[in-house]
Amino acid sequence: MHFSFINIIDILGTFSFAAAGAFAAMEKRLDPFGVLIISFVTAIGGGTIRDVLIGDLPVSWLSNISASVVIIIAAIAALFFGSYLKKLDRMLFLFDAMGLGLFTMIGIQKGIDHHLNIGICVTLGTITGCFGGVLRDVLLNNVPLIFKKEIYALASIVGGCIFFLLLNWHVEQSLAYVLGIILVFVIRVLAVQFNWSLPKFYEKKVR
Amino acid sequence: MHFSFINIIDILGTFSFAAAGAFAAMEKRLDPFGVLIISFVTAIGGGTIRDVLIGDLPVSWLSNISASVVIIIAAIAALFFGSYLKKLDRMLFLFDAMGLGLFTMIGIQKGIDHHLNIGICVTLGTITGCFGGVLRDVLLNNVPLIFKKEIYALASIVGGCIFFLLLNWHVEQSLAYVLGIILVFVIRVLAVQFNWSLPKFYEKKVR
Amino acid sequence: MHFSFINIIDILGTFSFAAAGAFAAMEKRLDPFGVLIISFVTAIGGGTIRDVLIGDLPVSWLSNISASVVIIIAAIAALFFGSYLKKLDRMLFLFDAMGLGLFTMIGIQKGIDHHLNIGICVTLGTITGCFGGVLRDVLLNNVPLIFKKEIYALASIVGGCIFFLLLNWHVEQSLAYVLGIILVFVIRVLAVQFNWSLPKFYEKKVR
Numbered sequence: 001m002h003f004s005f006i007n008i009i010d011i012l013g014t015f016s017f018a019a020a021g022a023f024a025a026m027e028k029r030l031d032p033f034g035v036l037i038i039s040f041v042t043a044i045g046g047g048t049i050r051d052v053l054i055g056d057l058p059v060s061w062l063s064n065i066s067a068s069v070v071i072i073i074a075a076i077a078a079l080f081f082g083s084y085l086k087k088l089d090r091m092l093f094l095f096d097a098m099g100l101g102l103f104t105m106i107g108i109q110k111g112i113d114h115h116l117n118i119g120i121c122v123t124l125g126t127i128t129g130c131f132g133g134v135l136r137d138v139l140l141n142n143v144p145l146i147f148k149k150e151i152y153a154l155a156s157i158v159g160g161c162i163f164f165l166l167l168n169w170h171v172e173q174s175l176a177y178v179l180g181i182i183l184v185f186v187i188r189v190l191a192v193q194f195n196w197s198l199p200k201f202y203e204k205k206v207r
Numbered sequence: 208m209h210f211s212f213i214n215i216i217d218i219l220g221t222f223s224f225a226a227a228g229a230f231a232a233m234e235k236r237l238d239p240f241g242v243l244i245i246s247f248v249t250a251i252g253g254g255t256i257r258d259v260l261i262g263d264l265p266v267s268w269l270s271n272i273s274a275s276v277v278i279i280i281a282a283i284a285a286l287f288f289g290s291y292l293k294k295l296d297r298m299l300f301l302f303d304a305m306g307l308g309l310f311t312m313i314g315i316q317k318g319i320d321h322h323l324n325i326g327i328c329v330t331l332g333t334i335t336g337c338f339g340g341v342l343r344d345v346l347l348n349n350v351p352l353i354f355k356k357e358i359y360a361l362a363s364i365v366g367g368c369i370f371f372l373l374l375n376w377h378v379e380q381s382l383a384y385v386l387g388i389i390l391v392f393v394i395r396v397l398a399v400q401f402n403w404s405l406p407k408f409y410e411k412k413v414r
Numbered sequence: 415m416h417f418s419f420i421n422i423i424d425i426l427g428t429f430s431f432a433a434a435g436a437f438a439a440m441e442k443r444l445d446p447f448g449v450l451i452i453s454f455v456t457a458i459g460g461g462t463i464r465d466v467l468i469g470d471l472p473v474s475w476l477s478n479i480s481a482s483v484v485i486i487i488a489a490i491a492a493l494f495f496g497s498y499l500k501k502l503d504r505m506l507f508l509f510d511a512m513g514l515g516l517f518t519m520i521g522i523q524k525g526i527d528h529h530l531n532i533g534i535c536v537t538l539g540t541i542t543g544c545f546g547g548v549l550r551d552v553l554l555n556n557v558p559l560i561f562k563k564e565i566y567a568l569a570s571i572v573g574g575c576i577f578f579l580l581l582n583w584h585v586e587q588s589l590a591y592v593l594g595i596i597l598v599f600v601i602r603v604l605a606v607q608f609n610w611s612l613p614k615f616y617e618k619k620v621r
Contacts, residue, residue: 055471
């Protein structure tokens with residue numbers, strides 16, 4: 001049951017990242033295969049970097065075709081919904097925030113499986129959550145979202161730390177997972193709101 | 208004999224990609240060592256990403272010096288021919304299309320050797336063929352050629368699929384290889400021609 | 415003793431690259447976590463690419479937390495010193511040149527440990543020294559420093575070749591290391607000076 005729970009958040013995260021990647025690629029008016037490639041890179045980029053760093057090779061999406069199927073479905077869906085939808089920005093942002101939470105927790109779990117230091121686990125979670133988007137932004141010639149004033153990596157890091165606190169307080173792991181995902185999502189969404197009005201406050205607080 | 212056949216297309220592909228990389232770098236007025244590095248990245252980038260994803264490490268060009276020799280020769284040749292040649296664009300494009308075909312087939316062969324799914328084999332072929340160029344474009348601050356309207360990844364994908372069809376029809380593997388390479392090359396060249404005059408047709412057809 | 419000597423130059427190199435990365439990120443007005451991430455990428459990027467290519471996985475900074483501690487200290491130091499310092503450019507450049515020398519030698523040592531060809535050892539040294547900075551520049555949307563007219567990769571390559579010459583002349587390895595580091599640093603610093611006044615001379619000489 002625990003295994004299938006991880007599988008479900010993996011599929012959801014893959015779908016939301018692929019869709020976010022597809023929308024970003026469509027905004028740049030790429031051709032359909034460019035859209036598909038950006039969807040792939042966004043969805044599996046963070047996890048691929050994580051697996052390469054750990055040495056967990058071949059990377060899972062080579063032997064397990066399911067991620068590719070989800071990504072292709074997401075890209076096609078985005079290509080068709082995209083022509084009717086106008087409010088891409090908001091949707092793109094929410095997909096991205098959801099994926100950030102999901103992938104952060106998957107990356108942390110991988111770190112735990114490999115008996116790594118808690119700080120490194122949180123780093124792996126952040127890489128899994130953030131670096132697919134960084135690759136996407138680099139390929140699309142955007143300034144990576146992660147480096148903007150908005151809290152992005154910080155949401156991932158705080159969510160990861162709270163997850164370990166929850167485990168420490170003997171919260172059941174599946175629950176801690178879900179809480180971690182929601183926490184990252186909420187921090188990310190709130191951060192964008194606060195940042196619009198309070199950029200200086202953020203800078204003072206963090207330093 | 209089959210082994211040496213793969214070696215020959217490997218050397219030819221390495222040479223043409225390295226030359227294409229060198230010309231692209233020279234167009235951006237990089238210094239000779241920048242040209243050499245871009246030649247390397249263009250020629251071995253796709254294969255390196257493929258080998259890292261598969262876990263086929265250390266990557267072959269670390270232990271087999273021949274690829275490096277070919278790349279250095281190609282870069283030096285490009286540096287000298289380049290000063291006399293004016294029609295770089297056309298040559299750059301033809302080198303690139305040839306390398307695309309050659310590397311696509313090499314990547315597919317690697318996938319077959321690792322008993323991977325046909326779809327994944329085609330993906331590995333596309334990565335091998337396209338991602339050296341993507342790395343080159345990212346490093347040179349160009350919009351990756353692959354994401355432009357012109358058919359690029361699609362040539363690789365179609366060539367790979369036809370290759371598997373040919374194998375299915377019991378065509379001899381070496382012949383299927385050559386046909387696959389030629390097919391990718393022809394699709395790529397024709398696509399640029401058609402795309403100049405028929406961009407909308409392409410978009411309708413693919414979607 | 416030899417082992418601890420390598421450790422010391424590793425820490426120094428990590429610190430100077432992380433600080434150089436932090437300053438580059440601060441010049442682009444990234445938020446503090448963006449600065450931290452760029453510090454990480456700059457400091458461990460070259461070594462990480464080297465270890466991935468060799469297949470020396472998991473990469474060392476996942477299991478050995480010390481590099482991460484050094485990087486975090488460097489990033490925080492840069493964030494605080496940065497607000498008082500005005501001459502960032504010069505300091506950034508000197509940090510960078512020092513790191514270039516240190517990491518080049520570390521990369522060459524790794525190649526020797528894996529019994530690789532001398533040319534490949536020098537390449538690994540160059541990758542270790544240069545590609546953290548290339549990743550930093552790509553992420554910050556700068557044209558990579560390495561591709562500019564200034565000698566950068568060449569300093570790394572010449573330093574590496576001289577190091578092997580020194581070993582051949584039976585110079586003690588630790589001394590050859592230090593001389594190699596100093597040589598790369600001096601070439602890099604002098605190159606920038608000469609290049610300011612003699613760009614054409616450089617181009618003639620290298621070709």
